[in-house]
Amino acid sequence: MRKEILFSREMIAKRVQEVARRISADYTGRELIVIGILKGSFIFMADLIRAMNIPCRVDFARAASYGAGQESAGRVIMTKDIETSIKGKDILVVEDIVDTGTTLSYLVEWLKERSPQSLKVCAFLDKRKRRKVAFEADYVCFTIEDGFVVGYGLDFNEQARFLPEVYVLEKQ
Ligand code: 5GP
Numbered sequence: 001m002r003k004e005i006l007f008s009r010e011m012i013a014k015r016v017q018e019v020a021r022r023i024s025a026d027y028t029g030r031e032l033i034v035i036g037i038l039k040g041s042f043i044f045m046a047d048l049i050r051a052m053n054i055p056c057r058v059d060f061a062r063a064a065s066y067g068a069g070q071e072s073a074g075r076v077i078m079t080k081d082i083e084t085s086i087k088g089k090d091i092l093v094v095e096d097i098v099d100t101g102t103t104l105s106y107l108v109e110w111l112k113e114r115s116p117q118s119l120k121v122c123a124f125l126d127k128r129k130r131r132k133v134a135f136e137a138d139y140v141c142f143t144i145e146d147g148f149v150v151g152y153g154l155d156f157n158e159q160a161r162f163l164p165e166v167y168v169l170e171k172q
Pocket residue numbers: 040065066072095096097098099100101102103104147148149150154155156
């Protein structure tokens with residue numbers, strides 16, 4: 001796996017702090033439930049909630065849209081449901097990447113059927129130019145062009161999640 005560094009630990013930590021500060025300001029005095037989308041968001045979510053200065057509860061869902069390669073399967077299957085009732089609650093969905101937009105637009109509708117009071121999305125990375133389905137995240141740490149990225153929770157065939165930096169894979 002040949003790869004080049006894209007974001008260092010320092011760049012990530014600084015940007016996550018900034019976004020966490022904005023979220024904290026937006027939700028001051030409210031009861032926030034943060035829903036992480038497995039598996040890619042787990043490291044980002046852990047850093048994000050620790051950088052926020054408001055309390056929150058956490059839960060997780062799992063959406064499978066990518067197979068074992070780099071291309072989206074174009075359809076979404078929820079393979080793990082949340083275990084918390086979100087009716088009437090303020091919800092922040094934390095996702096690793098918005099790419100074609102397929103996963104998040106499906107997921108948001110899926111959660112909205114349960115009538116939360118509000119629902120916003122925070123994504124670590126936004127690949128705006130690859131959208132096939134219109135979708136805007138409310139909070140984004142970094143916007144990137146094309147390229148397949150790994151590290152900081154993001155994998156390629158289950159490899160490289162543990163890396164503290166973000167790398168872009170070199171085209172073969
Ligand atoms: P979308 O449904 O927006 O096309 O795809 C979203 C999902 O595809 C992300 O949550 C992520 O799991 C996966 N994905 C998209 N681009 C990348 C990438 O560059 N690297 C990795 N590791 N996963 C990606």
